[in-house]
Amino acid sequence: MKFIVSSSALLKQLSAINGVVTTNPVVPILENFLFEIKEGKLTITASDLQTSMMTEIEVEAKEDGNIAVPAKILIETLKNLPEQPVTFSIDSETYSIEISSDNGRYKLAGENATDFPKIPSVTNATTVDMSTEVLSSAINNTIFATSNDELRPAMTGVYVNLSSTNATFVATDGHRLIRYRRVDVASPDAASIIIPRKALNLLKSTLPSENVPVTVEFNSSNAYFNFNNIRMICRLIDERFPDYENVIPVDNNNDMTIDRVEFMSSMKRIAIYANKTTHQVRLKLVGSELQISAEDLDFSNEANERLSCEHEGEDIEIGFNAKFLIEMLNNISAKEVTLKFSAPNRAGLIVPSDKGENEDILMLVMPVMLNNYV
Numbered sequence: 001m002k003f004i005v006s007s008s009a010l011l012k013q014l015s016a017i018n019g020v021v022t023t024n025p026v027v028p029i030l031e032n033f034l035f036e037i038k039e040g041k042l043t044i045t046a047s048d049l050q051t052s053m054m055t056e057i058e059v060e061a062k063e064d065g066n067i068a069v070p071a072k073i074l075i076e077t078l079k080n081l082p083e084q085p086v087t088f089s090i091d092s093e094t095y096s097i098e099i100s101s102d103n104g105r106y107k108l109a110g111e112n113a114t115d116f117p118k119i120p121s122v123t124n125a126t127t128v129d130m131s132t133e134v135l136s137s138a139i140n141n142t143i144f145a146t147s148n149d150e151l152r153p154a155m156t157g158v159y160v161n162l163s164s165t166n167a168t169f170v171a172t173d174g175h176r177l178i179r180y181r182r183v184d185v186a187s188p189d190a191a192s193i194i195i196p197r198k199a200l201n202l203l204k205s206t207l208p209s210e211n212v213p214v215t216v217e218f219n220s221s222n223a224y225f226n227f228n229n230i231r232m233i234c235r236l237i238d239e240r241f242p243d244y245e246n247v248i249p250v251d252n253n254n255d256m257t258i259d260r261v262e263f264m265s266s267m268k269r270i271a272i273y274a275n276k277t278t279h280q281v282r283l284k285l286v287g288s289e290l291q292i293s294a295e296d297l298d299f300s301n302e303a304n305e306r307l308s309c310e311h312e313g314e315d316i317e318i319g320f321n322a323k324f325l326i327e328m329l330n331n332i333s334a335k336e337v338t339l340k341f342s343a344p345n346r347a348g349l350i351v352p353s354d355k356g357e358n359e360d361i362l363m364l365v366m367p368v369m370l371n372n373y374v
Contacts, residue, residue, distance in 0.1 A: 001065035001090040003037055007101065009057060010086070011078040013044060014071075016230060017053035019202050020046040021071045027117065032068035034116045037061050045119060046071065051199045051234040052119045053206070065090065066113035069097060073108055119233060122224040125217035128162060130185045132227060133211045138169045139204045141180040141361060144331060146197045147173035154239035157194040162187040170244050176324050177244055177364040184358040193218050194241055199234035206230060248364055249347055252340035254313035256285055257353060260337045263290075264329040266305045270294045271322035273303035280368045281322040285341075286315045294322065318344045319368040328363050345369065 034045040042059045067090050087100040095110040147155035159170040167185035217224040225232045274294035284291040290309045295302035334352035350363040
């Protein structure tokens with residue numbers, strides 16, 4: 001089998017799906033890309049058994065065939081080659097691969113393509129269409145709040161709930177919760193799935209900057225994403241997601257609206273002086289003034305700042321983990337944010353003051369009890 005392809009075009013396609021390949025896979029053949037040629041089109045597949053990505057590229061080939069090619073050595077070779085046509089010659093009996101370029105020849109050992117795991121197909125699927133802009137925004141607004149706790153697998157992914165009127169994306173790690181809702185994405189068939197964090201990170205890095213359509217198909221076990229010439233299929237998390245709606249407090253009689261960047265900058269400075277274990281900061285609202293303070297008794301460090309804000313409600317004092325607050329504020333693009341409180345021992349809500357026409361964002365952060373603070 002022989003085919004000719006542009007070195008830079010091939011590298012671009014391989015780089016798009018290379019994130020799937022792991023260094024120590026369960027099955028050694030997963031260190032390879034699967035190359036399949038049919039009617040002048042090369043389909044490349046990368047998989048880690050849980051997630052698989054496929055891409056296509058036109059090549060010059062007179063015959064069909066397939067081979068498993070070592071991913072790392074191929075990527076490194078192409079990275080260091082200038083743009084030029086390269087010829088792949090494959091011995092179907094020994095699975096040896098020879099790459100010929102203007103600069104020289106490179107030989108590497110491939111493997112039998114039949115040993116590569118079969119990629120599952122999505123049958124009896126629910127289909128929903130959205131744009132890359134919507135999907136990218138949903139991922140960016142939720143993925144940072146997923147949990148790393150493998151003992152609670154449901155929280156290591158993003159929960160997606162589709163209804164006839166909207167799509168809701170939810171992530172939580174038990175300390176904070178993000179609910180991102182889109183009214184421009186809906187499905188006549190109500191359904192809910194949990195998409196693993198790795199799959200979403202791969203999508204995040206692969207989605208193109210230009211706004212193109214994405215077709216999402218899913219059943220009870222797998223989800224399938226199709227955009228441009230890239231396809232991704234991932235195994236869903238088969239767990240029950242926490243009943244997040246009951247956690248969101250509804251009677252919030254304290255509203256504070258403040259400049260997001262000013263508030264975040266102050267938090268970053270104050271957090272330097274907080275306890276390195278609890279990252280605890282104290283927010284004290286008195287009238288239209290916010291006092292932010294932190295101290296670390298172990299090292300006799302303390303800091304406080306005052307900011308002006310718009311405040312409706314009674315004076316209140318509440319503690320939060322500075323790291324969580326900073327990360328949440330950093331993932332909002334609005335100029336101002338409104339923080340809603342009900343009591344010092346109940347969760348606080350962060351709502352952007354301005355948001356997209358078709359989106360609704362709610363961020364929840366659990367308080368840190370102030371009696372442990374001093």
